[in-house]
């Protein structure tokens with residue numbers, strides 16, 4: 478192993494990072510696919526409402542539409558910050 | 565009855581036209597009657613890559629609008645008498661292609677050919693949608709790069725819901741990935757997604773792996789599809805992909821780092 482290889486090993490290979498990001502993104506986009514067009518808009522509005530009360534980031538609200546038998550189930554996941562950070 | 569094959573990608577500039585030209589030429593080399601159709605309205609380029617740009621008289625939109633017959637518009641390839649090209653129109657009217665018009669032309673082509681290869685424009689707008697709408701088979705061209713991989717998944721989603729096969733509820737379009745501009749060296753260095761990575765992310769069978777090669781540019785310059793350069797690795801890889809399309813089994817080549825001789829290293833390969 479050459480000296481350059483030692484340097485290279487320090488950073489995680491960028492392709493591995495790309496793969497992780499794509500696996501997450503593709504899964505997310507596939508889950509949204511076929512769902513109604515209003516989902517992304519609704520997700521944004523829910524985000525706005527919650528932000529009136531607590532400070533959260535865009536990725537802290539996840540909206541998913543799942544099928545449970547013949548029922549559509551809307552799953553809403555909100556990650557709230559640790560207490561003490563309310564506005 | 566012909567099989568309609570769309571070559572698509574979502575992202576632009578990944579190698580759709582290069583692929584359409586080589587796959588169509590390769591099928592013709594194998595004795596099939598082939599028509600290759602440029603759907604990139606306003607940005608005609610397939611004619612250049614096929615080397616027939618000076619013989620374009622009529623185009624796809626002329627046929628749809630009844631200004632000439634399909635026979636008049638089809639350009640016979642100068643190297644293969646069983647290969648024909650239908651050029652895209654240079655009109656700036658993006659609505660020049662209609663569902664009915666495209667269907668009429670494809671139906672007529674289906675009677676006379678074994679394969680109709682549709683070179684899709686980039687994006688997911690009208691032209692791209694029409695190119696895939698009537699397809700039986702799709703070759704999704706993908707570069708080992710994040711935006712290309714993501715876009716190809718989007719295109720796959722659209723094909724699964726908005727193609728005619730999907731609308732009719734018949735058997736879906738059969739889908740293949742064609743990875744182009746692959747560089748085993750960069751994969752080994754950890755800077756490029758590997759074939760295994762792409763397969764895992766997209767979950768589709770791989771029809772072929774086309775290595776990054778300077779000879780592709782030279783072929784385009786000359787107007788000779790790279791598959792006709794049997795010394796070019798990219799050309800050989802396209803020939804393998806054509807064989808697989810025809811149901812033959814071929815091991816994947818050009819996925820390992822090439823051991824280069826001194827001469828090649830000095831003068832480039």
Ligand SMILES: Nc1ncnc2c1ncn2[C@@H]1O[C@H](COP(=O)(O)OP(=O)(O)OP(=O)(O)O)[C@@H](O)[C@H]1O
Nearest residue numbers: 576577578579580581582686745775776777780781
């Ligand atoms: N295997 C390869 N190695 C090196 N260069 C390549 C390879 N395949 C394609 N290219 C180059 O990439 C560029 C884009 O190719 P091409 O025109 O086929 O892409 P496209 O997907 O049809 O683009 P568009 O979306 O604009 O229609 C060209 O310059 C071509 O020479």
Ligand SMILES: [Mg+2]
Nearest residue numbers: 580581604609
């Ligand atoms: Mg093109």
